[in-house]
Amino acid sequence: MLDATLRQRFDWIITIDTGNIRDDLLALAKRTFEVFAGTYGEVALQLRSDARRFPEVHAFAAPYREMMVLQGRRIVRRALDRGELPGKAKPGLILDMLIGGIINHIVSTPEKLRDNMLANSDSFVTTIVEIILQGIQNIS
Numbered sequence: 001m002l003d004a005t006l007r008q009r010f011d012w013i014i015t016i017d018t019g020n021i022r023d024d025l026l027a028l029a030k031r032t033f034e035v036f037a038g039t040y041g042e043v044a045l046q047l048r049s050d051a052r053r054f055p056e057v058h059a060f061a062a063p064y065r066e067m068m069v070l071q072g073r074r075i076v077r078r079a080l081d082r083g084e085l086p087g088k089a090k091p092g093l094i095l096d097m098l099i100g101g102i103i104n105h106i107v108s109t110p111e112k113l114r115d116n117m118l119a120n121s122d123s124f125v126t127t128i129v130e131i132i133l134q135g136i137q138n139i140s
Helices: 002-015 021-037 041-053 055-082 091-108 111-119 121-137
Strands: none
Touching (some): 055 091, 111 121
16 A cells, blocks of 8 residues: 555656756656645655665665656756756756755744745745756856
């Protein structure tokens, strides 16, 4: 049952391919925000924590985590192949900034500000994507 749940919750990343890095990162950011700010967002975080402590959970969850990382990097590599990003752009770093920034924003927002955070999620994800893309263009 957990296997089916994980597939349903996390296989969405495979479908992201708009042909444009900005739109791809926006789709990834919006969905990531929805997942981690949603009803079961803390479950995803807890699963990651448990995977570090319990080998049997790690063995079970590792394929999903690896799939997410590989698919995310494919999004950036396609953009590199299309010439949308400079050759020095690092897929892992781009995703660390995007996904890490979103998760940090969600978990560090005080409960009293949560409704405001949720109401402004589109603005937040658009801003973080724009900052990342602008920063990538300045890589020398």
